[in-house]
Amino acid sequence: MTVEGPTAPSAARGDGDGADETLRRVFERLLAAHGPQGWWPAETPFEVMLGAILTQNTAWTNVEKALGHLAARIPLTPEAVLAVPEAELAALLRPVGYFNVKAARLRAFCSALLAAGGEAALAAEDTASLRRRLLAMHGVGPETADDILLYAFARPVFVVDAYTRRLFGRLGLLDGGEGYEVIRALFEQALGADTALFNEYHALIVRHAKDICRARRPLCADCLLRDACPSAA
Secondary structure: OOOOOOOHHHHHHHOHHHHHHHHHHHHHHHHHHHOOOOOOOOOOHHHHHHHHHHOOOOOHHHHHHHHHHHHHHOOOOHHHHHHOOHHHHHHHOHHHOOHHHHHHHHHHHHHHHHHOOHHHHHHOOOHHHHHHHHHOOOOOOHHHHHHHHHHHOOOOOOOOOHHHHHHHHHOOOOOOOOOHHHHHHHHHHHHOOOHHHHHHHHHHHHHHHHHOOOOOOOOHHHOOOHHHOOOOO
8 A cells, every 4th residue: 555645745735535545545554554552541531631731842751750640649530639739739740841830730620620510511512612611721722622532532533733743744745834723624524523543543643753753863764654755755
């Protein structure tokens, strides 16, 4: 199976059928190379929410350390998080960096979650309403909101991150100046509303961008997409 080279970028930008075919071929090749990723690495939906907030501007390994510190101190529930003094919470979150800011964001999120009626109440909302509610919360931007929607609430929302921009920019499918919502719409319209596919695709993009399509010194010789990648040439 191959990803079309010269025609893929224009098809992805302009033609719905071309975008569908190209993006699915990339997915299939990434899946064949890396296998299922089993994301998100968390025990509960609330832990997914915590991780989505803490992973802003930091590596996931740091988030795992912070969550480990937090779990050793308290049960991972919004009530328990709010019961921890903010200074102590910040100290527990030190591995993620910006720990004072993130402690305040976690507390604000937990307060908003409980005020809304908890996880069950949010789960009963339709996707568009829930996304608006999340985006209205302090410190929650589009990527964080969509992480929560996809991985905690199993909604068919495609997560766009820096890895997505890097990989598909190098493949010529993105110009580089597109806004978050434009890229999200491109993937969702091309692939259809498929929660399982979005889950696996996002995880595979992260895996490939970390291991192969790195920000510095990408391993183009080892990349399964190099035959369709203008940047590799």
